[in-house]
Amino acid sequence: MSSLKLGLIGAGKIVRDQHLPAIRQTPAFRLAATADPYASLDDVPAFTEMHAMLDAHPDIEAVSICTPTALRFETARAALSRGRHVLLEKPPGATLSEVEALIELASQQQVTLFAAWHSRYAPGVAQAKAWLANRRIDQVHIEWKEDVRVWHPGQAWIWQPGGMGVFDPGINALSIATAILPAPFFLQKAKLWMPENVQAPIAAKLSFVDAQGAAIAADFDFRQTGAQTWDIHVESDDHSLSLTQGGCKLAIDGEVILDEEEQEYRGLYDHFAELIGAGRSAVDIAPLRHVADAFLYGYRETTEAFIE
Template sequence: MPPINLGLVGFGKIARDQHLPAIAANSGYRLVGIADPHSRLDGVAHHASLKAMLDATPALDAVAICTPTHLRHSQARLALEHGKHVLLEKPPGATLSEVDELSDLAERRQLTLFAAWHSRFAPGVAQARQWLAGREIRAVEIEWKEDARVWHPGQTWIWEPGGMGVFDPGINALSLATEILPRPFFLRSANLAVPSNCQTPIAADLAFSDVQETPIRAAFDFRQTGPQTWDIHVDTEAGRLSLTQGGRRLSIDGRVELEAEEREYPGLYARFAELVAGRTSDVDVAPLRHVADAFLLGRRKRVAAYVE
């Protein structure tokens, strides 16, 4: 099979740090263009917009959209209308309605739409899901705390409507929980801490449960300094499973079962190539639905202004 001619839409931090190395390491792709009004890469054709890239590159097969969330629907729609397969960086849209419309359009056009929950490709995820299958889940604790100043410098859009604030990383935790837990779960209450100069929360405490009333608690915080925390602990009748370091380490009752280097984006691009080959889609909105529920049910408390 010839390589997939791929264009990157948006060339900010996540595209440079994660997408670019994964594409370069996969012989199934050829990076043929970058669409970004402000950023470019030497040796790769530059375009000021997605439309310009589509017009200039008839051989383009697919695009990976890495722009801020509120721009993704119109860009993905334009690409699908031009017959291109689409990978959407997480979250796949600013609203559930946007993602549903894109999914319907991709199906009608027989094109691939991939909601790329990269954390699900962390090394310990598949084994964690397998170990938990069929077990009695007694309680779940999720702790996802990082420093916004380190991971999102200058990204003011994250504090505006659609930017999601602390749910930008928190949705990664939710993408893991919805992947490894054997039953669906539902939000029961949420407390959202919103800086006085922002529209989105800097911290969130969430309480979920499933149909068996299993307590599932999540704490997200963008104010963490020092060591960063990306951990999920699941108590079962057979012991405690801990998926930590964002999914890189899997432990059972403190015994390390698996620990590996991060390879989320290489796995993500391998999956996208499979989907494109079969002209099928993978669009799971469960993590985004939980975030939408938090904004719908959450009690908001104003806290100190955020200053980068």
């Protein structure tokens, strides 16, 4: 199978850090051009907007949309309308209704739409899911804490409506939890800490329960300094499972059974190619639904202003 020509919409930090290396390692795709009004990549044809890119390169068959969240819907709708397969960086949209509209449009256009929950492709996630599949879940504790100044320097959009604040990384944890836990779970209460000068939370605590009564707690914080924390701990049938380092390290009953380097985005692009080849889409809205529930149901507490 020949490589599919791919266009990148957005050429910022996440593209440079993750997408570009993964595309270079994935034989199924060949990067043809980028579209970004403010940035470009070395040795890649660059355009300031997507339509100009597609007009100049009509052989581009697929695009990856890596813009700030609030911009993704119109960009994705335009790409799907022009018959291109679309990979959406997480979260797939600023609202659930946007994502549902894109799912319908992709079906009408008979092209692939892929909501790319990259954390699900961490090395330990599939094995954790298999181990938990037929077990009774007793309790789960999710701790996802990082330094926003390290991971989102100068990215003011993350504090605006649709930017999601601490849920930008927190939704990664929820994408793993919804993948590995054997039953759906539901929000019971939430507390969101809102800096007085922005529109999105800097920290959040969430309490969920599943249909069997298992308690699932999530603690997200953008104010972590020093060592960063991306951990999920599950108690199940008198056993324990710990998925740490963002899913790269897996321990069962305290014994480390997997500890590998992160290769999430390579897995994303491999799966995107498989979906295109099979003529299918994959858009799971469960992680975004949990974030929407938190904003809808959460108690807000004002905290000190965020100054970068």
